[in-house]
Amino acid sequence: MKLTVVGGGSTYTPELIDGFARLRDTLPIEELVLVDPAADRLELVGGLARRIFAAQGHPGRIVTTADLDAGVDGADAVLLQLRVGGQAARAQDETWPLECGCVGQETTGAGGLAKALRTVPVVLDIADRVRRANPRAWIIDFTNPVGIVTRALLGAGHKAVGLCNVAIGLQRKFAALLGVAPSGVHLDHIGLNHLTWETGVRLGGPGGEDVLPKLLAEHGETIAADLRLPRPLLDRLGVVPSYYLRYYYAHDEVVDELLTKPSRAAEVAAMEAELLRMYADPALDEKPELLSRRGGAFYSEAAVDLAAALLTGSGSPYQVVNTLNNGTLPFLPDDAVVEVQAAVGPQGPVPLPVAAVDPLYAGLTANVTAYEDLALDAALRGGRDRVFRALLAHPLVGQYAYAETLTDRLIAHNREHLAWA
Template structure:
């Protein structure tokens, strides 16, 4: 089995490599693809050392040639970042000029990232359709995952989107309950980076109420929200709901503080120095601070189910197709699914109350407009998407953010004059 990792020069990649080395012996070739030859020359050999340390028989290769990397692949993992950390830093700062959240996956920054990313990902997917094996799966880990996955599905690709939020909660809940992670099935529902854990089933019994009773303050601290919110909702929102429930507080925190992108850029420089050490053959502790906890377990598990058809449960991004009746069938949602060789099928979802459904529907409407802006371009489409976003939603803000977004990203949009 050949797996191609597009964006393989990322400092995330050793996390993924470690997962395949430990958990999937069926990989015969894992090819890292990235235009950054300098990064590949460091990450590639380090990945090879990790495989050898675990005694994995698979071959690690790396290339700057996208077509070469995709040829013959059974699975294509996409984890790229168009514009690098500099673009991320821009996404995290320009919205602050209008008093809005600066973040790379939601609000104006998230739209900017989607518009840079979606055309590139679609080009990769079109090449994969020609060069990878017939029926090859595309596993998208590129943010904003829901938007990118919808663009892939709209273009007819065999794709599923993956995020590590759910598996992080599964692992946390399992530790609190003293059970194996696989014993916990989440009622994980919403859109990518807009999800809530509404139940945690163990042997068919929902254990979330007792978890919240015993660990309410700890869970609230984990998602950086007041415990009052979790109490009222009766569920645990993802950390990303903080941008909605505590918007103004976060904006004030962000003003004048180093952005996450700036911190990650410094961390990446250190990680690459560490990876270059020919004696290093295990992922360093610093990598855990880079983000993407349990990314490798989520990716390896999902790919294993897609190829083996084992029917295991994974939380992924898929077409709605009636799962949430208040959304269109074409919307892409993030829910717990049973996964086999034909793809991911959402588990039955208990009715979603208006306190969640309203926000989900609002953001899903924005996402439809964001896809149009990313695939067709045009200032008016950017403005319309921002006007529809619940974190913007005002004419003056949408106008100002549109101008800033286009100015910051003019080099990435061919249609900007």
């Protein structure tokens, strides 16, 4: 089995490598190729990756290359984890929206649109080259904004599934609070990527006992603190929103915070510099503890589970993925990409039936879906008017004066990445 990671020079990659090494019986990789144009980073990450495999007794071969076509040739699955423009572009995404009083964040709001515009054309080019190399290969997208990128891939006819670590993180958190194994916790997870709610927490599987009321009653303070939302709000909702919902439920509060503290991009850039220094140590043969603060917790477990299910039919029978709606949420178009529980196998994901969705969540989900449709149109066809329409439709922007100003600033900050600008 050959797997290729595009963006293999990312500081995230040792988290992935550690999972591949630990879970080699679930996903028996013979060759792992790390592709990245940044030769200096790739050398450091590739060296650590080989040491991790050796230390854990993994017999697989790790190859590093800047040649995308060679890297994906013959791959059974290709995992995308790239960042067009790097941390410098992320820093801009988190800054210029704040000048208009809007959330500055790399996947949500105006910053998320900028990332989509930079990313979609690059990902589609990569996917076309993967298809030419091996039309049977699966593409697993971890590149943000996952929902929009996965929708672009599926719309172009690629064999693609989107993956995010929010659900597996909550599953692990809830399992610890309940004192059970993570495999025994099944989430009723609904919504879009970075716009989701846990409407049930079931023991044993889709039909198991719903212990969400018990969780909220006994551990509501802990859950609320993790989300940075007030406990009474969770009690009134009766569900657990993802932490990204804080950008909607407490928008002005978040903006005030972001204006008075260093950006997350600055924190991550400093962390990445330290991680790369650590990766250069030839004695290091395990992922460092610092990596847990970089983000992407449990990413490797989710990636292994999904790849194993797609390639061998093994892994967990149900997984939270990003895939075509196809009637799962009846208030959304069939070609929308939703993030839900699905049965996953070699034929791809099949979403599980979803109970009727409260209008409180359905309304926001439909609104953001409409924005994502306009965002994808802007990413595929370009043009100032399309960018403006997407921003005007986003519930975190909404006002025409903001949309006008943000459109100009988005284009100005991203001109080098926009072929049409």
